Amino acid sequence: EFSHEQLLDRLGEVAVRIGLNLVPQQQLLITASLDAAPLVRRITEHAYRAGASLVTTFFNDDETTLARYQYASPESFDVANEWLADGIARAYREGAARLAITGGNPTLLKGQNPDYIQRSSKASSKANRPAMEIITQFATNWTIVAAANAIWAQQVFPDLSEEDALKALWQGIFTSSRVDTQDPIATWKNHNKQLHARSSQLNEQxxxxxxxxxxxxxxxxxxxxxxLWAGGAEETKSGIICNPNIPTxxxxxxxxxxxxxxxxxxxxxxxxxxxxxxxxxxxxxxxxxxxxxxxxxxxxxxxxxxxxxxxxxxxxxxxxxxxxxxxxxxxxxxxxxxxxxxxxxxxxxxxxxxxxxxxxxxxxxxxxxxxxxxxxxxxxxxxxxxxxxxxxxxxxxxxxxxxxxxxx
Amino acid sequence: EFSHEQLLDRLGEVAVRIGLNLVPQQQLLITASLDAAPLVRRITEHAYRAGASLVTTFFNDDETTLARYQYASPESFDVANEWLADGIARAYREGAARLAITGGNPTLLKGQNPDYIQRSSKASSKANRPAMEIITQFATNWTIVAAANAIWAQQVFPDLSEEDALKALWQGIFTSSRVDTQDPIATWKNHNKQLHARSSQLNEQxxxxxxxxxxxxxxxxxxxxxxLWAGGAEETKSGIICNPNIPTxxxxxxxxxxxxxxxxxxxxxxxxxxxxxxxxxxxxxxxxxxxxxxxxxxxxxxxxxxxxxxxxxxxxxxxxxxxxxxxxxxxxxxxxxxxxxxxxxxxxxxxxxxxxxxxxxxxxxxxxxxxxxxxxxxxxxxxxxxxxxxxxxxxxxxxxxxxxxxxx
Ligand SMILES: [Zn+2]
Ligand SMILES: [Zn+2]
Ligand SMILES: [Zn+2]
Ligand SMILES: [Zn+2]
Structure with missing residues (x-):
């Protein structure tokens, strides 16, 4: 009963209000693939409405990721952009929130040299460690949401046409992210209550x-x-209640x-x-x-x-x-x-x-x-x-x- | 006689080999609007072929730029992402090259609050000053090239259809960037010679x-x-001969x-x-x-x-x-x-x-x-x-x- 545009906008709103619970004058960093631009736009609007001072999006592109494996010299795979990773860690230390949009091609690197994959992953993990520590320690508010794209959709629904597969994957994302309910914000608050009740029981035991x-x-x-058992909304060290995963x-x-x-x-x-x-x-x-x-x-x-x-x-x-x-x-x-x-x-x-x-x-x-x-x-x-x-x-x-x- | 794909690839090659003269194991930073992704891909391939260790592209999106003017609070316009600007300056200091793809909507901010425009521009200029000093002092190699897009094209050729306008703008970019010649690399070397001869004359006078x-x-x-008069190719402090503007x-x-x-x-x-x-x-x-x-x-x-x-x-x-x-x-x-x-x-x-x-x-x-x-x-x-x-x-x-x- 909701249009795709409405559901996308609701996903953006849930990402900002439930996922991040963004506070006024926070900066926001988004990572997304190029395909996810329509969702990035919905999130950006809701972030500014919620008082974000500046939203910075880092778009990644599967084709240029692959180009490195195809054309770069072997020694390049030990190199990471530390200057960027350190800048991002500084942003988090200075209070910026983080939103990652997941949904790239799940088998993008299939067939690429596993030595290159492991070396570039190691170099990147090492460079991003300071930033990731801030995230895993919940020193700032963060969340992950998903956007569908045609390649991912075809791998999830190989028997459907490209169009139907994409529609089905978006439907799956919207439903599991609880944005096709009457009041997604209220639905999420209730869901968080249930997860908290379960983790409380386990903590008592x-x-x-x-x-x-x-x-x-x-x-x-x-x-x-x-x-400690956790689930659903988390409180950051700075006292912001965020939902690190949509869905969870x-x-x-x-x-x-x-x-x-x-x-x-x-x-x-x-x-x-x-x-x-x-x-x-x-x-x-x-x-x-x-x-x-x-x-x-x-x-x-x-x-x-x-x-x-x-x-x-x-x-x-x-x-x-x-x-x-x-x-x-x-x-x-x-x-x-x-x-x-x-x-x-x-x-x-x-x-x-x-x-x-x-x-x-x-x-x-x-x-x-x-x-x-x-x-x-x-x-x-x-x-x-x-x-x-x-x-x-x-x-x-x-x-x-x-x-x-x-x-x- | 050349296809659009061929000309785009040649523009990518001229950007990397003439514009940047990228050296092996250099990192490369690209800034581009989302529309320019096809050119970014051609440039990225040529950069890795030339030995780049890592290409990082910062895509910007006109719609999210506008969203800030529409929805953000007034005090947000004094905020810039210094953490990113400083990271980029560090990348240049550590030897990274810079490639900017120009070509956004020339009148994107028409009708927006001029006070906001000036404040955000001032905050951004201040944050980016360390990086821009490295660029203006030619401490590293850099270049600017252009990519066409429909909105820019319609403003340049208001009497043509959207499709014809886009085609005409690309043709203008390709021709003035000298990539529709038999051997663009040789053509550029010759053009640089003529500009150097002119600036030498003026320097003698x-x-x-x-x-x-x-x-x-x-x-x-x-x-x-x-x-000192300059024109065409420039030598960086690090001894790399680059062409900061394509065309020039x-x-x-x-x-x-x-x-x-x-x-x-x-x-x-x-x-x-x-x-x-x-x-x-x-x-x-x-x-x-x-x-x-x-x-x-x-x-x-x-x-x-x-x-x-x-x-x-x-x-x-x-x-x-x-x-x-x-x-x-x-x-x-x-x-x-x-x-x-x-x-x-x-x-x-x-x-x-x-x-x-x-x-x-x-x-x-x-x-x-x-x-x-x-x-x-x-x-x-x-x-x-x-x-x-x-x-x-x-x-x-x-x-x-x-x-x-x-x-x-
Ligand atoms: Zn886990
Ligand atoms: Zn888990
Ligand atoms: Zn000038
Ligand atoms: Zn000039």
Missing amino acids: RFDALAFKGPGTDITIGLADGH EEVFTTPHCTRVDGVISSTKPLFHQGSLIDGIQVHFKEGKIIEAHASQGQNVLERILDTDEGSRRIGEVALVPHSSPISQSGILYRNTLFDENASSHIALGQSYTKCLSDTDGQNEDQLLRRGANQSMIHIDWMVGSGQIDVDGIKNGQSYPLMRQGEWV | RFDALAFKGPGTDITIGLADGH EEVFTTPHCTRVDGVISSTKPLFHQGSLIDGIQVHFKEGKIIEAHASQGQNVLERILDTDEGSRRIGEVALVPHSSPISQSGILYRNTLFDENASSHIALGQSYTKCLSDTDGQNEDQLLRRGANQSMIHIDWMVGSGQIDVDGIKNGQSYPLMRQGEWV
Whole structure:
């Protein structure tokens, strides 16, 4: 009943008012692909209406990204634009908000030299680390929303025409972002309440660990000392309540990076920087991945695991019921923002300080000893399904949390 | 005989090889409007082929620029993104090259609040000053090229259909950029030779001043102490030979900012930051504009003149024969890159250190005493035509340089 233009405008409004909760005189940084210009315009208008002093958009272009792989010299792949990454980190320190629009071609880099991919990703992660730390520590308000484009749509809906696929993907984005409801802002406030109720319950229970059991999965995931469950709206250090992901269905916390033991299998393919990794099964011992297999993309997986000290350990564990709207849509979006909200998941790499109590004044070493993993990467990886049981473990006792993918 | 795609690719090649003369492992920064993405892609490919380590493009979007004027709060217009401007200055200091693609809507800001325009322009100029100093001092290699778009084309060719206007504007850009010749690279090398021969002659003559006479113009423009004429390819401090403007037809030098006396009239309209200023006549006394009239855009002109200490004095005088190809095309491009190369011109504001001999170790005060103007602005302003005579003046004697707009 709403036109595409209306829904796009509502997505822009939800992004600014719920996702960012932008405050007057804040600057806003947007990253987007060229295709997303119509959504960037809706967001920019709502940002200025909300009092933004200046909106700066960094557009990226898949074709010029590919041109580097095709024509640049090998040594170029160790170079990143630190001058820009440092400038962006400074903007966040000075109070700017960050909005990322996701939705590029999920397999853009398929067939490109994996050595180049890994080197450029490493150089870029290193350059962007100061900025990403500000984001993961919630020192400023930030959010991620999605825009559809034809190439992504064709990969999600290969049997539809280009036009129908694009329409279907936008519909999926609008519905899961809850902007086709009567009052999206009120709907989001209510949704946040429910996620907060769930994380509060889990925080009261103070489990030592979670146990996941299902096909190809039998694992105990220890939780960090003083872990906190989070979900939905978050409060930044500056006191702004923002919703970092639009959509979001998860409650999540920080696992203990030396207390994970067992085997766990992926339940959905992982699309990472344009490469596909599928059929993952890994063995953890004392928190570290000691064996990793993938039926597809084994090379890429191994390169990810070799990124740094923390890339063989996990920094997040998240619970999503199998009945969540994105899961029920049956759509495999091939994009983390959606797929991680269709399934319980873990993330290789960096943990969120936000998911630990009493961190003020603690340094990296102290956080590490509490179990909070540190790494240049944070890669979410789906392990939930309708066949997974999850227990909470406290003092050696098991308490059922999920059965066959649903909250007990 | 060449297709649009071929000509676009040749423009990309000329931009990289002649305009920038990019050296291996240089980073490249591009600024462009969204419409210019196809040219950005051709330039990016040629840049990587030439050994660029990383190409970063900043796309701007007219619609989001306008959204700020429509929806932002008044105090926002004093804000600029210093964090980005400083990052860009750092990139140049670290050796990155700069390529600007010009060609936005020439009257984008028509009808917007002139107070907002002036404040945002001042904030932006101030933030970008460190970067612009590196550019004007030729500490790194840079160039400007143009890309056509429908809105600009309709303003240049109001009597043509949108499609024909766009085609005609591209044709004008390709022809004046000399990319429809058999061998554009060789053509440019030859063109540079001719401009160098002309500036060498003027450098040997060492005039004290130039006198311009014509309809509404009778003025003596003193030249700075130790002024140097330049034109065509320039050598950067880092020893790279680049062509800062594609196209270029001018030879130019630094006037003496306290020795300009008389009256001078514009011969073409000036399009500045989306506003039109036409029918300008100004009176200079001892280098300073003491009276300024414009038949259109008087407000904008006055605001420009009030920008800072140096904005009422000139920093450039340039000679272009009336028979130059752009002038002969009869097209008024409403864009400085083209219109300044169709006509002799002066520029309000900042001078080029490059156009002075022996500046090493001299500070701003010393340069100012030699006559080199300093300002946050540099606005070229067309004063040549087929009715203008120019004399060189040395020891009180006049030597004819141009008669009726042509070299003697
Ligand atoms: Zn998650
Ligand atoms: Zn995550
Ligand atoms: Zn000039
Ligand atoms: Zn100029």
